[in-house]
Amino acid sequence: MREFFRKFVKPADMIIAAAVLIFAAAAALFILFAPEAATADVYLDGKLVASLPLSENRAVNVTETVVVTVKDGAVAVTESGCPDKICVNTGFVSGRGRTIVCVPERVAVVLSGEGEADVVA
Numbered sequence: 001m002r003e004f005f006r007k008f009v010k011p012a013d014m015i016i017a018a019a020v021l022i023f024a025a026a027a028a029l030f031i032l033f034a035p036e037a038a039t040a041d042v043y044l045d046g047k048l049v050a051s052l053p054l055s056e057n058r059a060v061n062v063t064e065t066v067v068v069t070v071k072d073g074a075v076a077v078t079e080s081g082c083p084d085k086i087c088v089n090t091g092f093v094s095g096r097g098r099t100i101v102c103v104p105e106r107v108a109v110v111l112s113g114e115g116e117a118d119v120v121a
């Protein structure tokens with residue numbers, strides 16, 4: 001059984017991680033061609049679970065361990081159960097097309113709508 005896990009669990013994690021990243025990139029591209037009101041779209045497992053207006057300061061529990069906070073027109077992942085905390089360390093971002101991705105928690109935050117397009121490839 002150990003051999004089984006060593007062989008199959010890691011590739012599966014990689015596929016999930018790749019899927020999240022590809023989805024976030026696709027969402028960012030889509031947003032560039034479909035401007036609308038400035039919102040932070042929160043995706044969990046590739047599904048849109050929340051669309052937060054950036055004009056409204058609030059904090060939302062996306063999962064039991066992940067908190068997304070909107071403050072003064074910017075958005076951040078302020079709490080996460082992931083080990084690397086890359087998402088939390090990203091801090092507050094603003095500007096259309098910006099994304100915050102937490103691969104371990106399978107959460108992606110994508111900024112859509114008005115504002116500067118600022119996509120880092």
Ligand SMILES: [Zn+2]
Pocket residue numbers: 080082084085086087088101102103104105
């Ligand atoms: Zn994270």
